[in-house]
Amino acid sequence: MAILQRIRQLGEWLGLRPRGEQEREVERLRDDFGLIRVTELGELRYLFFGEQTEQSCGLIGDPAWLEYDYTRAMLLAGYWLEDTQRVLALGLGGGSLVSAVLTHLQPQQITAVELRPGVVEVARRWFGLPDDPRLTVLIDSAEKVIEREQASADLVLLDLYMEGGITALQLRMDFLEQCHAALRPGGLMVVNQWQLGHTGQPYAAERLQKLFGDRYLQVEVEEGNIVLFIPQAGELPLDQDTMRRWADSLEPQLGYSLRPYVEVLRRAEDAIPAADCQ
Structure with missing residues (x-):
């Protein structure tokens, strides 16, 4: 039950991401642990583990900016x-x-x-x-x-x-x-x-x-x-x-x-x- 609740929480959170712009993938690579993806949407850049697990988010041009x-x-x-x-x-x-x-x-x-x-x-x-x-x-x-x-x-x-x-x-x-x-x-x-x-x-x-x-x-x-x-x-x-x-x-x-x-x-x-x- 806790895992299902966590999935719902993540769904609500991801729904707050910018809309109206097309997210584009800028990097896709694999290491011994699986797929790593990097995407961009507006001024933000995202790191994914696998296809869906959003792991990090950064402001393009400001590495020290914390979005989360x-x-x-x-x-x-x-x-x-x-x-x-x-x-x-x-x-x-x-x-x-x-x-x-x-x-x-x-x-x-x-x-x-x-x-x-x-x-x-x-x-x-x-x-x-x-x-x-x-x-x-x-x-x-x-x-x-x-x-x-x-x-x-x-x-x-x-x-x-x-x-x-x-x-x-x-x-x-x-x-x-x-x-x-x-x-x-x-x-x-x-x-x-x-x-x-x-x-x-x-x-x-x-x-x-x-x-x-x-x-x-x-x-x-x-x-x-x-x-x-x-x-x-x-x-x-x-x-x-x-x-x-x-x-x-x-x-x-x-x-x-x-x-x-x-x-x-x-x-x-x-x-x-x-x-x-x-």
């Missing part, structure tokens, strides 16, 4: 991390989030991990993934890379999706625990997770709470995703008045406001309980 709500919400991490030395991004996609983090959070170093060579290829060719000395892209599995990472990152971004949706890896307790162990003291893990229907609960909610308690923060966004903010230790302060002012200070350079995500930021314990999803 869930990626914009993930930038809230910058509020708690004033000095970000190293970022570990698990999952690259079109690279818009990585580009935005480089531009707006100004880390000293960011390592992006992507399983599919073809995805890295199109991210560079079509989505403007920058040739920046601060950026290292590893073509490898997140599972292998995270085994080598211990207390090495100030920020871990977890966004692992394939053609069929969220990867099983991102729901595994041992993997989530390893990702969390990659944080330095004071660090933050941000996870883009599917929502269980319309419950306000992320997939693997019970597992997440067993690992991290119920005081981490989360944001429910329009696409139906829930973005989780899990600190290395303790709990994140939730001062929405101060966060609103911080969001307002960023708006001129972002071109959009992060206030909508500040307004719906809440503790996991305040979400409606739901059964765990296997």
